[in-house]
Structures are given as C-alpha cells and as structure tokens.
Amino acid sequence: MRSQFFSLWRKGTEAPDSLPAERRRSFEIMAEIYLLALCVQLMLAPVLFLVGRPILGWLNLICLAGYVVALVLHRRLFVATALAVKLCVFLVFVVVVGVVITANQASLVYFLLFAEVEMMLADLRRRTKIVATGCLVTLSLGVLHLPPLHGVTQSVSGVDTFLADLGLGLVFVMLCIVILRMLAITDHHEHRYRRDAMHDSLTRVLNRRAIFERASIYWKANREFAVALVDADRFKEINDNHGHSAGDAVLRHLAGLLRESLRSDDSVGRVGGEEFLMLLPGAGKSQGIAAAMRIRDRLARYPCRLDSIELSVTLSMGIATSEEGLHLRDLIELADRRLYAAKSAGRDQVVAEGHADAATSRNSQRLAQGVERALEADRG
Numbered sequence: 001m002r003s004q005f006f007s008l009w010r011k012g013t014e015a016p017d018s019l020p021a022e023r024r025r026s027f028e029i030m031a032e033i034y035l036l037a038l039c040v041q042l043m044l045a046p047v048l049f050l051v052g053r054p055i056l057g058w059l060n061l062i063c064l065a066g067y068v069v070a071l072v073l074h075r076r077l078f079v080a081t082a083l084a085v086k087l088c089v090f091l092v093f094v095v096v097v098g099v100v101i102t103a104n105q106a107s108l109v110y111f112l113l114f115a116e117v118e119m120m121l122a123d124l125r126r127r128t129k130i131v132a133t134g135c136l137v138t139l140s141l142g143v144l145h146l147p148p149l150h151g152v153t154q155s156v157s158g159v160d161t162f163l164a165d166l167g168l169g170l171v172f173v174m175l176c177i178v179i180l181r182m183l184a185i186t187d188h189h190e191h192r193y194r195r196d197a198m199h200d201s202l203t204r205v206l207n208r209r210a211i212f213e214r215a216s217i218y219w220k221a222n223r224e225f226a227v228a229l230v231d232a233d234r235f236k237e238i239n240d241n242h243g244h245s246a247g248d249a250v251l252r253h254l255a256g257l258l259r260e261s262l263r264s265d266d267s268v269g270r271v272g273g274e275e276f277l278m279l280l281p282g283a284g285k286s287q288g289i290a291a292a293m294r295i296r297d298r299l300a301r302y303p304c305r306l307d308s309i310e311l312s313v314t315l316s317m318g319i320a321t322s323e324e325g326l327h328l329r330d331l332i333e334l335a336d337r338r339l340y341a342a343k344s345a346g347r348d349q350v351v352a353e354g355h356a357d358a359a360t361s362r363n364s365q366r367l368a369q370g371v372e373r374a375l376e377a378d379r380g
C-alpha cells in the first residue's frame with residue numbers, strides 16, 4: 001500500500017522524457033509542490049466542515065479543483081499557466097480566509113512568503129520572477145494595511161509602520177536573491193557535470209557514449225543521416241617517434257579540425273584511441289564524401305605543428321548512410337568495414353561504397369557494443 005502510494009507519487013512527479021535535462025529539476029520540484037498542496041488541501045476539507053465552517057470547506061474544495069487543473073496543465077508542460085492557475089486560486093483562498101472570514105491579516109504573510117518560494121522555484125524567466133516578487137510584496141503590504149473588518153485598529157507610530165513594512169519587503173527581496181543565486185550556482189555546476197560526462201577529456205569532442213546516444217536518437221527518429229568513421233594513419237609511429245604527448249597534441253589538432261570542418265548540426269565524437277565518429281544529419285552519400293574531402297583539404301592546409309616540427313598525419317575514412325542498414329549497428333559496422341578497406345588500399349583514402357558482405361573486424365564488434373549500450377541507456 002505504502003510502496004504503491006510512493007510509486008504513484010513518483011509517477012505523478014516524474015518529468016517526461018521529452019523534457020531537456022536542464023528543465024527536469026524545476027519540473028519535478030513544482031510537480032511535488034502541486035501534489036503536496038493537493039494532499040494538504042484534501043486533508044483540510046473535512047476539518048473545515050467538522051468545525052462548522054462550511055463556507056471555508058467549499059472554498060477549500062474549489063481551491064482543490066484549481067490545483068488539479070494546475071497539475072494537469074503542468075504535466076502537459078504549460079508550466080507558466082499551471083503556476084498562474086495555482087497561485088490565483090491559492091491567493092484568492094488565503095486572502096478571503098485571512099481578510100474576510102478570520103480577519104487575521106498578519107497570518108496571510110506566511111502564505112504569501114510560501115507563494116514567493118513556489119514562484120522562485122518554477123521554470124520561469126528571471127525577470128518574470130523579479131516582477132512577480134514585486135507584486136507579492138505589494139499584495140502583502142496592501143493586505144496588512146487594509147482596515148480590519150472586525151476588531152479595533154491599534155495606533156502605531158509612522159516610523160514603526162515604515163520599519164515593519166521595510167522589514168517585510170526585505171524578507172521577500174532576500175528570499176528572491178538567495179533562491180535565484182542558489183539556482184544559478186547549481187545550474188552552473190549541473191552544466192559542467194553534464195558537459196564533462198558527455199565529452200572526451202583530451203579532445204573535448206563528444207565521448208563514445210554521447211556520440212552513440214546521439215546516433216541512436218537520429219536512428220529512432222527515422223532521420224536520414226550519414227556516419228563517417230575517421231582514423232589517423234600510422235598513429236603509433238607518431239607516438240613512437242615523438243612521444244605520447246606529441247600524439248596527444250595531434251589528436252587534439254585532429255579533433256579541432258574535424259569540428260571546424262563540419263556544419264553546426266553535425267557532431268563528432270571520439271570512439272577509440274585515434275578514431276572518431278562523425279554524424280551528418282540530413283546528409284546522403286555525396287554530402288558525406290564532400291565533408292570527408294573538406295576535412296582532407298583542411299588537414300593538408302593546416303598540418304599539426306609542434307615546436308616548429310610538422311607532424312605529418314593522414315586520415316582514412318569509411319562512410320555509410322542511414323538507408324544502408326536495417327539497424328543502427330549494421331550501419332556502424334558498414335562504415336567500419338569501409339574504413340578498413342581504406343586502410344587496406346594504402347591509407348589516406350575515403351571509401352563510401354561496397355564491402356557490405358565483408359567479414360566483421362574485432363573493432364566493429366567493439367563499435368557495435370557501443371551502439372547497443374547507447375540504445376540500452378536510451379531504453380533505461
């Protein structure tokens with residue numbers, strides 16, 4: 001029973017897969033707040049009827065209906081509208097209860113502070129949050145200065161009233177600043193962790209997992225795309241003749257060169273020691289070959305230099321297009337066979353045709369495993 005409740009709760013608050021990673025946190029926090037508010041309001045309803053306050057009870061039920069609408073809108077990703085609905089019904093409820101019914105205006109401020117926290121955590125623009133904070137401060141001060149409907153007005157000096165208002169305004173402003181800073185700092189760290197988790201630390205291009213995941217996204221979306229496997233020729237000789245750090249510099253140079261030769265939609269990832277995989281969305285065979293030629297030209301114009309020594313390196317490439325395979329794995333294996341055909345034909349070549357029936361290499365099994373893992377991660 002308990003575990004069923006929690007799994008239902010988790011289901012209700014979990015962000016949909018389509019939502020980008022940077023918006024998931026706010027989505028889930030707000031969904032939790034809506035569900036929590038629903039539960040509190042639900043528990044309050046019978047209490048209000050039992051203590052003989054039926055008007056409050058009915059108001060509470062209207063509020064409850066508003067929260068359900070907000071939650072549904074939120075789950076459909078109308079996050080700003082959902083928050084507007086939630087805050088409207090909540091504010092009407094607390095203002096009516098605080099001012100009209102119980103004449104306890106001061107206690108309203110607690111609820112308005114809670115509304116402030118809620119709004120600051122929502123997925124809204126910074127400027128909207130600052131403007132809305134101003135509105136809540138005005139509303140709080142307005143409500144506090146309303147003449148009480150019941151009871152006697154206490155006479156308080158002008159300076160004391162000013163100081164009390166200033167204090168209240170400052171609490172809202174401080175809450176706004178602290179939460180905005182907290183979100184900015186955690187956003188910055190989250191962004192760094194995500195970037196580090198997706199990129200190869202040496203070359204700064206996508207890492208093996210990230211590039212295969214991207215390929216599997218294109219594949220599942222039935223997008224037409226070309227893949228190109230690029231491998232540096234006789235790279236071992238560079239390491240042997242000039243040292244490992246010179247080899248590293250060549251890899252960085254090659255990665256930069258690949259990135260600069262591609263369009264903004266294309267991506268490049270490092271899938272092995274000196275091997276890169278490029279994804280060219282929307283490209284057919286001829287565009288794939290044209291991209292490969294651009295890279296070779298660029299490498300000829302900008303060879304890698306280290307301490308005024310030119311480290312000459314050439315590239316072999318195998319290209320395949322999405323319509324050439326029944327599965328993503330087939331496509332990567334085909335590009336790999338063509339890459340090895342380019343190596344066998346003397347290196348420094350681009351192969352984009354044939355070799356569909358050649359035997360698979362050990363490397364192609366390794367690449368295929370990468371693809372399978374990316375697809376599994378996607379399913380998980």
Ligand SMILES: Nc1nc2c(ncn2[C@@H]2O[C@H](COP(=O)(O)OP(=O)(O)OP(=O)(O)O)[C@@H](O)[C@H]2O)c(=O)[nH]1
Nearest residue numbers: 232233234235236237239244245247248273274343
């Ligand atoms: N400097 C450096 N070398 C690496 C790195 N990863 C792998 N290597 C080296 O890359 C070399 C790859 O050698 P091979 O697989 O024989 O390939 P190759 O010498 O390029 O020969 P072909 O591919 O047949 O043209 C090995 O010496 C690895 O040690 C790395 O991150 N940095």
